[in-house]
Structures are given as structure tokens and as C-alpha cells.
Amino acid sequence: MWQELRTRWYPLGLEVVTVALDVEASEARPFIEQAHAAHPSLIDEAHLTVELFGFVNVPNGVWIDEGGMIVRPSEPAHPGRNPVTESFRTIDLSTVPPDIADVLREARKIKSDPDVYVTMIDDWITRGRESRYALTPDEVIARSEPRTGAEATAAAEFELGQYLHRAGDHAAAIPHWRQAHRLHPDNWTYKRQAWNFEDPMRQGHTDAYDGSWYEDIKRIGAENYYREIIP
């Protein structure tokens, strides 16, 4: 999806850089190779961009201007219409196992306006700093994700977990990831990454973690899965 947009945007002065928040690079690599992307396609095994830019879910994006200044902080970044998420709405739920049907029912309630982010970027490309969507430095900081001691500690716990997992001690990673989930429950990158190692198909409930995709989305309300974009 981003490659098509990049083809249009690059001659107009904008480069797309994608970052895969995957603790295991091997999980991301096939998708990158299949996309044949001309833009930089990076892999962030340590979720460094979560710390540096405040990503809390995918897709999330930030805008950086020609001088290296962030002009929009992390927010939901949908690349226009997405055939994968649209397919959630068309699958006949009677044809899938009941627990998958439950997950899909919740996924259908997720609110996102798939075109608005692309429209905003088009405006920024055309108008630059005069775009109503390009924020001042103070607005950028104020609109970036909250970071109290709890969120910062969650980042440290997540990194300990990913370090231990990558060192071959997955069992030692789990208590750290549980702590990250408890301290920063709004960060879906921590949760989905960890759940995926235990149950990649459903991200369902396991003995390793207190939550699951289905339970957590029911708790917060699917309409709150993506923060609303404030133009």
C-alpha cells in the first residue's frame, strides 16, 4: 500500500520510510521482499522507534520536514483503503470457528477513516509549513504520547524481554513483557508482539499473559483501538 503512494509522493519531495516493529527480523523480511518497495524498509527489533517517536500501535506514523523537524507526532497512519482490513467485513462468519468469528466481530467495530491520513499528507506536500496539518514544535510535543514513569518503565521492561528472547531465553522474557503490558496497557505493540509468540493465529489467551487481543479489545471498546486523528 505504501509503495503505491510513495510512487506518487516521491517526485513531489516526500520519502516514505517503513519500520517493522518485529522482535524477529525473519518474521518481517518476507513481507518486505514481497512488497518490492523502493523506499527504505527498516526493521526495528528493539522497538527503538516506540521509545524515540512514541508509536503505540500499527500503523502509526510521524511526519518530518525537510529540516529534520517533526511536524506531526505519532498517530494512526492508514495508507488509504486496505484490502486486508476490508476483508474482515466481508468474511462469512458462519464459515470460521466460533472464537475467530468473535475476534472478527470486534475487528469490524474498529473505527478508522482510511482516507483522511492520505488527504492530510497530500495537503502537507502541497502547502508545506502552511498546511493546517503541519504543527508547531510546541504542538508536536504536547500531542506526542504521554510518558510518565510507568510508560518509560514499560519501555525498559519490553527491551529487557526482547534482549532475553533474542538471547535464546524466551521464558525469561515473559515476566518482563507482562510488566510492560501492565505498566503501559495502551501500547499494543508490546502486547501484540508478545501474544504473537504464544498464539500467532489468534493472539488469544494463554497462561503466559493476563490479556489477549479479544479480551483487551472488549475491555477498551473496539472503537478506541485507534486514537482519533485530530487534524
Add this chain to the structure above:
Amino acid sequence: MILHDLKVDEHEFETRTGWSIKPQGACKAEACVPVPPVARLGDGRLDASVISERLGMPLVADEPHGIWALGPETAVTGRALTSAAAPELVLPDADGNPFKLSSLQGRKVLLVAWASW
């Protein structure tokens, strides 16, 4: 930032966190936080405990493995961004080649996160 020792190399600290040690203190873009002389160990290394306290960077231990993680700062803005200046970011591409975000200065950039999960 993973630490194997509570004495952290200044250069590695700057590369990983974006905070550089200057005469006036620890600085990231326009923000500078004074650090006491005891934070600088005189051999190019910093006392991670002191830096953690001054910058509000949680220091979390995994005692069985003898490692720590130093979390991101909370002391300046209480937000994910301390400055609107984009931090340097160096990450590998799918072939393992490092890519520097700053190499795109002069262009607008959309940095977008996705995942296989």
C-alpha cells in the same frame, strides 16, 4: 538501552538515546539537564544510576542475568517527545544494511510503523 554494567559509555549512550554530554549537562536538541560532576566518571563513561535519576530514565534490573535496561527520559516534557527535532535513527534494512534517517534531510519524510504480527 541494555546495560551490562552501570558504567555506561558516553558515546553509546548518545547514539542510543540521543542525549549528549556537554559542559552544561545532558542535552537533547534544545533541552539541557544539569548533571552533577559525579555522573562523569572521567574515563568516557557515565554513572547510569545518576543519569537515570537526573533524566527520569527508569533503570530496571534483571538480576538473574546481570543486566539492566535504561528506559527513555521523562524529566523534561513528560511526553514521548522531548523536542520536535527528529532524533537520529539508525536501523537495518532487510539485508542488514544500516540506514540513517538523517540521510533524508532536504526531503519530507513519512516514518510509518507496521508489523508482521
